[in-house]
Amino acid sequence: MSPDFLLLYVNDPDASAGFYGKLLDRAPLDARPGFVMFKLDSGMRLGLWGTETVKPAPNAPGGFEIGWPVGSDADVDQMADDWAARGISIIQQPETMGFGRTFTALDPDGHRLRVYQPALRP
Incomplete structure (x- = not known):
């Protein structure tokens, strides 16, 4: 079994989605309030999860x-x-x-x- 996604805890999922959408040159695979997911060329997925909705509550963003x-x-x-x-x-x-x-x-x-x-x- 291998991991298939990375989650970044972010302050503003919409702003982060805009940043990664431009950086990766693609639209999100999934977008809903507080959460956005991109599929990468490797097949791995990159998720952006708003810190206000993560359970259990995360530490501060920025440590990845x-x-x-x-x-x-x-x-x-x-x-x-x-x-x-x-x-x-x-x-x-x-x-x-x-x-x-x-x-x-x-x-x-x-x-x-x-x-x-x-x-x-x-």
Whole structure:
């Protein structure tokens, strides 16, 4: 058995749905008051659940990181430029780290969005 969805607890599901809809370039799979779900290309689903309706009540939003693998170092740099031009907050500019080239951005609730190109392993 494998997990099939991620849930982010968000302050404003409609605002977060707008953010992720533009970022993912797709409409939600499901949208209802306090909750929105997107289906990702991998088949995994991404849910956005309003903190006022989550049971049991969650901790504060913003404690999650989502990774986006890309094909090259140039793709990392291009996506950072693209996201910055869209007004997305970039908290780590593109750099090469031990695991590969990466940058980190934030969604409206402070969840981290990491784009990376894994370093080749010997």
